[in-house]
Structure formats: C-alpha cells, structure tokens
Amino acid sequence: MQASPGNHKLAAHKILHTLYWLFALLQAKQRHFCIRLKLDFSAQVRAFVASGAASAVIDITPNSTHRPGFAAHGLPLQPLRLHLVRVPLSSGQTEVLATSLLDEAQWPAPAFAALYQKRWRIEEAFRHLKCRLKLEQFGGETPQAIRQEFHAAILLHNLATIAAQDVLAQQAQDAQTHAPNLTHASHLVRLYLPQLLADPASIREIGPLLYDSIAQQIIRRRPDKPTSPRKSNRKKPRHHRAYK
DSSP: OEEOSTTOOEEEEEOOSOOHHHHHHHHHTTOEEEEEEOTTSSHHHHHHHHHTOSEEEEEEOOOGGGHHHHHHTTOOOOOEEEEEEEEEOTTSOEEEEEESOOOTTTSOHHHHHHHHHTTHHHHHHHHIIIIISOTTOOOOOSHHHHHHHHHHHHHHHHHHHHHHHHHHHHTTOOTTTEEEOHHHHHHHHHHHHHHHHHOGGGHHHHHHHHHHHHHTTEEEOOTTOOOOOOOTTOOOOOOOGGGO
16 A cells, blocks of 8 residues: 655555565665564564553664575665554554654654554455455366456456445545445345346446445444454364355
8 A cells, every 4th residue: 555644655564474575675665664563573573562662763683594585686684774663452452563764753653553544445455355255265277267256356346346435425425434335235236247238228227226225235434443352363264165
C-alpha cells in the first residue's frame, strides 16, 4: 500500500520472518517504509517491547545467516538503522512497526498507528478473496484452468466491490462508518452475471434488484468493537477439492 505522511511516500507492509534484506533493499532504493514486525523478530525488538517505550531508533546488524538473501539482491551485508514504534490495540495486544523515517520528533508514534490502519481495507480484500471466494481452492488441474479460476475470482470480487460502493454512494453513506456485506454482494453478482453476459440489456431489470438486495445488507462499522485475540496455533482452513 502507498500512503503519504506529509510529503513522503510510504510503503506499508507486514513481515513475519527475519528478512533483513528487505529493509536493505528498500533503503537502497530510497523507498520509505512502515512494516509490522513480530514481537520476537529479534532480541532488540523483544527488548523494545519489554521496555514499554513508545518509540526507539535502533541499529540492526545482519549476520552470516542473512548473507544469501543479501547476495541474491546484490546488497552489502552492513548494519541498518530502523525506527521502532509501539502501537497498543484496543484488545490489549501490542503491535510493533518498523519504519525508515528516523526523526522521532517529526514522525511521532500516533502518526504511524493511524497510517497503518489505512492498510486494513487491503487486508479485508484479501480475506474476502481467500476465505469467501476461496481463491486458493482450485477445481482445475491444468495451468490454464487454474488461471481461469483465478481471474474469475478477481473479476467477481471487483464487480461485487464496485456494485457495493455504488450502493453506498447512492445512499450517501460514509464508507468510514458503513460497509456493505461483500459476501452477499458477491453471491448476487455470481447469480446474475451469466444472464448479464448473455444479454447486457437485462441490466435494466437486474440493476434495481441488485441495488435493493445489496442495500438491505449494509452494516455499521464498529472500530471500537472488542475482538478476541487470534490463537497462535490456529491452523489455516483447507477445503477438500471435492467441495469446490
């Protein structure tokens, strides 16, 4: 995701493994970044979490185990400077962000917490694709069949999103406070899409039906709603191919 605090363009990412070369690569390309780290990413990050500090600037030193990643991207194995930011969540959990913007006075911790939240809509889009549309559950065997299923899922997601956003706009609803049921919208688009492809003029009849059905499934966002912490040992759900 690209965001812009002030006049800087910032790339927001999530990293779950000690990919030190990614920091070096972004810095070599002079790309500012904001990356969420695991709380046990390194000894320095663990010490930062234990300290209770809101932010800190640290130097991380890659070792020989990181050499292959650096060599693969043509990067020198040298120390890197990062700005760590603590983000306390309403659930009581803590997140740690690492950024290349080192000036703690110019870039205070609350600014990064607000920035990283803007990435949530992208996370929601991936969850809809993978969990609701089962993007990773292919029914075909050949590369062509898999490509067709992949692009069909992307098309369905995009059409449902456009239809849902249009309903919000026509009802003058704020997307920050209200959200359509995208799973319901996808079901409706999947239901009517064959007829629309066969007879585009049928949109005059189907359009109002689609609009009314989506409008009935608009919910109010609750950013302060408490959420249960995700279990660390939770397995990713897998569906048998016979149920595609």
